[in-house]
Amino acid sequence: MDTDWARKELAHFLELTALYRPEDAPGVVDFSPRLSNRGASDDIVASAQVVEQILDRALPRWRTEVPDDRNKRVNRWFQHREAAQRADVALRRAEEIRERLGDNAPLVSAAMMHPWVWEGARALWQSGHYREAVTAAARKVNAEAQNKLARRDLSETKLFQSAFSQNPAKPGEPRLRLGQDDGGDTFRSINRGAMAFAEGCFAGIRNPNSHEDGLAELAENEALEQLAAFSVLARWVDSATVETA
Incomplete structure (x- = not known):
């Protein structure tokens, strides 16, 4: 700012x-x-x-x-x-x-995260509904990934498993690729990691937040950490190239 x-x-x-x-x-x-x-x-x-x-x-x-x-x-x-x-x-x-106060550590602002994440979370975040804000951000990232891949048949974990699959693209199954595919280990590692990270975001954050009744409201700092995870995923999806058959 x-x-x-x-x-x-x-x-x-x-x-x-x-x-x-x-x-x-x-x-x-x-x-x-x-x-x-x-x-x-x-x-x-x-x-x-x-x-x-x-x-x-x-x-x-x-x-x-x-x-x-x-x-x-x-x-x-x-x-x-x-x-x-x-x-x-x-x-x-x-x-x-x-x-x-003895804490000159860098500050993290939700408003500085990837626009998909903050746009999805903003209204709920500002009213103090942190758990729902994280869920809304996850839905926004999922929707933008669907838009980029032109897919509506898959969502969330299955969508990202397909998107970052190491298998070549097929008709109706485009892939997201991070970096230049030079056939090396680094390229495969980055994309394999993106798939695992996406699985963790949806299985470990989005699903419990959405499907568990009676959960206490998230502390703001914990919710911020969860938003940051989806911001990382959003930047990867946004910057990835689409590989088609």
Whole structure:
């Protein structure tokens, strides 16, 4: 993320949504708690379109963690303003906080994963439904693989077993190939590994998440690890060439 640009956009939004109480009309005393914004409504809406995407990156859970309902009667943009203020601090002091707390390890963001994965998971992830978000991402990767291979007769484990099979392509059974087939061990190893990895993703992550009733919600960090696994698979599928008979 371009931190300087993001902070400027947040600052502009905060300027537009600065709150004030309008003067009462002559002879009228308004006891309403509502506050008005300094900027024009159209300008605020346009700015919010960009700011919401910044917030999704900087504070992925802002919609559920930043107070909302109790402040709607005060101002429509109250939640967005607090989220923008928090995000600005997070962006400005992220490196300092990691260093001071003794953990300057690289950060992983769901929004930075392969687009198929984040597009599939985004709505559920932002509402805190992490297990369902991972399942949705798995379905999206499966659907994109089907699209790339033009196959609807197979899905998930069987689809990827066929896709990365070491056997030559057949009519109606195209293959996905990672790298240039030079007949060497490295090429065979990479594609064999992709098949095994895909099997593990669907058998070990997607199936339990979808078919086991009563499972507790995933912790966010565990769900993030699972999303990352599907992101790896998505990048392989996206970059692979299709071999046809």
